[in-house]
Amino acid sequence: MQNGNSVDKNFVLSLLNSIPDPEIPVVSIVELGMIKDIIIKDNKVLVQIMPTYTACPATWQIQNDIEKKLKENNINAQVEIVYSPAWTTDRISETALKKLSEYGIAPPQNKISLKELQDGEYTITCPRCNSNEVTLISPYGSTPCKALMRCNTCKETFDYFKCHI
Amino acid sequence: MNYHEAFFKYLLILGDTSLILAQRLSEWTGHGPFLEEDLALTNIALDTLGHANVLLEYAGKVENKGRDQDKLAFFRNGREYFNVKLVELPNGDYANTMVRQLFVDAFRYHYFNALCGCKDETLSGLAQKAVKEIKYHYRHSSWWIKRFGDGTEESHQRTQNALNNLWRFTGELFMPDESEKIMEEEKIAPSLSQIQYIWNEDIQSLLKEANLTIPKDVYMQSGGKQGVHTEYLDYILAEMQSLPRMYPDAKW
Secondary structure: OOOOOOOHHHHHHHHHOOOEOOOOOEEEEOOOOEEEEEEEEEOEEEEOOOOOOOOOHHHHHHHHHHHHHHHHHHOOOEEEEOOOOOOOOOHHHHHHHHHHHOOOOEEOOOOOOOHHHHOOOOOOOOOOOOOOEEEEEOOOOOOOOEEEEEEEEOOOOEEEOOOOO | OOHHHHHHHHHHHHHHHHOOOHHHHOOOOOOOOOHHHHHHHHHHHHHHHHHHHHHHHHHHHHHHOOOOHHHHOOOOOOOHHHOHHHHHOOOOOOOHHHHHHHHHHHHHHHHHHHHHHOHHHHHHHHHHHHHHHHHHHHHHHHHHHHHHOOOHHHHHHHHHHHHHHHHHHHHHHOOOOOOHHHHHHHHOOHHHHHHHHHHHHEEEOOOOOHHOOOOOOOOOOHHHHHHOOOOOHHHHHHHHHHHHHHHHOOOO
């Protein structure tokens, strides 16, 4: 245990910030806004995480990653999955939105609903060539959180991180 | 039935309905009419399985006899399952799967929306999360029903056939089991008659827009919530449970 007997919350947070999301490894679980709280009581650490989707298979992986990472730093932590309040895409940090785009995933934009997505009433920017001329291929993509789009300018397909609000 | 027994059974009705629907939907994986729809249904099945996971885990905690969600899913027989009959029916063609999905999505959307304000924190937390997901499912099934109903002669006919076949299973969604009545009195469960009212309004206006006709004077099926199922449930369970029953301690 660092500093003898007290665990520092910021230290725990910095460790968590080094854990990548298993599906989108360029962003950390902290940047995605998945950490609800870190509760330290009598040197016991409880990390509360908010899953992005109820059935997101990565949630259990993340739970294990957190326990492992903290254990490596001699911190015994318990991870709790909490559903309330619900995670929304508004929790994703500005830096993470930029990283998503650089990684080739169009970040959630302008609170576009599924209806607007299906009816073509949206402005989504292609992460490769920055064109706004894009078409929806499928509202469901490679993971539950993404939709599949095609850019009409560079003709490439790309993932769009759907708004979850 | 005391409060504790009613709460356990209530969670099983919700959890089993999600689990059996997820199992049915996942039968489409790799068999969808085209790749994007295959992905869509697989994603919807996964979301629904996620809801089942949370509900059955909670049911196990409420029961307090050491059964977790896997024990509840894999080691109960048909008569101990309390899902509504609608979700255990075979998938049929895509129109049939989508009509069933529309009925369930409309129900679950309004049900979970009402459950968000429930005084049980676990249920309201799950509902807040799930309702965002179900909203997407509901948009998806509504969109297909409009396209099918208002599409070609064949797509229209197939969707109308599905509607005629499935309508008699919708009544059970709104027929409260004893456990649901107790939970409603305890201000945990939403009122099924209120949900039925909104559901009817939604479904009627959508089907009208899709040029589809609701069959008249239909006798409504029931029994699923009391563990009396169609002949289809045991086949689903046999497939779903065979591995854990053969190797009870198997781990991934």
